[in-house]
Amino acid sequence: MLIEQIIVQGAISGGVYALLALGFTLVYGVSGVVNLAHGSYYMLAAYMFFVLGTFGFFGSDPMMASILALIVAVIFVGAVGGITYRLAIHPVIGDEIAVLVVTVSLAVVFQQLMLLVFGVSFPRVSWPKGSFLLESASIFGISVEYSLILAFVVSLVLFAGLMIFILRTKIGKAMRAVSQDREVAMLMGINTKRLYMLTMVISAMLAALAGIFITTSIEKSTGSWLWFRPLTLSFSIVILGGLGSIKGSLIGSFIVSFAEKTVSIMVPEGGAIVGVVPLAVIIAVLLIRPKGLFGKRIEMEE
């Protein structure tokens, strides 16, 4: 029973985590930016979804309205990602310390803005009442909400779609080229500035989707501190899989998610220390195998 619970729940949240980590690893792979504000896109999306869902801009049909709210929230967050990249991150790109400081500051700015607007309350975020998404299906005797299954399926489909986008399209080719060698790619006529911005927008949209899926089906509420857990999660996944490796981030997200579920179910009072798991994964991986599972060797000498 316990084992089944771990496997089913772990697999489903692992799918959503993959979405979160993919954006992070894409941005790192293409532009070399470690985006510590990645989690704030997740948080912003949850808030946007809450706002759009509550005030009902999209007609009376609740299900349709939710879906429209999801789409608008994701596009909005993507725009925010692009704008913040252009205004704040791009001017300091190339300077590691400055990039870290700027992205952390951005995360704190978003957090404080949300605190200012919404206060310390926890707005409830969920799918409309009575929709089939809130009912549960039974998988191997474990009841799982349909919303989670939807999140899992959408995540995997998107993941596959992005893989195709990166491997088959011209822009994807440009991304891979830039991640291999920035200077040469620039010489070949790739507009790196625009490409970085595009990558950032894609990454922010992925994080936003993951944010809406996780907050609506697992946490059921949002909060301004919510950016931190997704950040540590995506970081641990990406480090486990190898920074810049897409296959690694997919497998890493399942490993981390299984580990989390194991801790929260097996350890007494485990729920309180689930947040430690991704951090412990980061440390363990860097100590044992710094390049991650599939990463290229982290160059100690550049």
Add this chain to the structure above:
Amino acid sequence: MLIGYLRRAYSSFAAHVFDVPSRLMAFLFFMILLLVPAAGLGPYYLNIVIYANVLAIFAASWDLLVGRTGQISLGHALFFGIGGYSSALLFKYFALSVWITIPIALAIGALAALLIGFPCLRVKGPYLALVTMAFPLIIASTVKWSPLIEIFGGEFGIRGFPGFFPFLPVLQQRTAEYYFTLVLLFVSSVLIYKTANSKTGIVFMSILDDELASKACGINVTRYKLLSFTICGLFGSLAGVVQAGLLKVANPPMFELSLSFVPIIVTFLGGIGTIYGPIVGAYIYAILDRYILSDLVPRVLRENFQLTSLPSGYEFSKLLIFTLIVLILVIKWPRGVSRFTTDKLEDLEEARDLDERGPRIWKRYKKKKSSTPA
């Protein structure tokens, strides 16, 4: 002979300090700091300056590691918390006085830095930043974990130990604490500054500039990085112990992420990589945070607009203002306040020949010496 010695000491001091505007500024800065309690400030305002002193130690040690050695650490709160908690635990289990716990906590802090630095420094750049960020958070969760509440006191932490000067009345206690922290700040900033400008410090700089090249020059890079990490941990935990002794509490916020960001904000305010920058930045930060935004602005708002209570979002907008300042500083003005000031000051002074330097006393002394036949 004594008078001659004193005169020589004075003239050498004057030549080194009075003639270089930026050094003169630093000297005046410390002189003003010495006189702060004489200004008749209440305990509240003294507390602000005491806080600034502790913060300055904390940030200067971060600057040595990040600004001078180039090893990005986003988890400096780790040492702060380790210092505070080890002092508190020593008091709780062995009933040691706060004074005795200081050296022990420093040793623990340095040891922790050594133990953590050894594996951490295998990685570099963003990886290092994230590993160091992870450590204090793990410890914070452990400290808050309910099965360990007997030892660490859970969310409330360990409280109830006497301060540094429990035998004095309140205002004198603050004054004594002020001078104590000022002395600590002076000693540790001089030590950090001297380290940063010694031979070892030059090696640190070489690691910052080009790790591979310094490795090629036969420098044991790992050892120097570890040394820098240990010094950083030592002074970081010093700030932690002092803060715990001043507030008489060691609690989980000492490990919090926001505390790890404080030295970053402070250092960028003052100017990264200068060591004296963070000290200036700490005062700016403390005055901005604890005086202007927490005391002055609310008072003015209350008096001019007849508000009974502040708007509810006010507390949140403080950190917002700070982070926006940092963002703009990093993007537009990355050299910081102190470096900007010293540059301006140095520009005021015409560049003179080195022999020409020094005030009149120094010149007279030199002339006399040269006129005597060999």
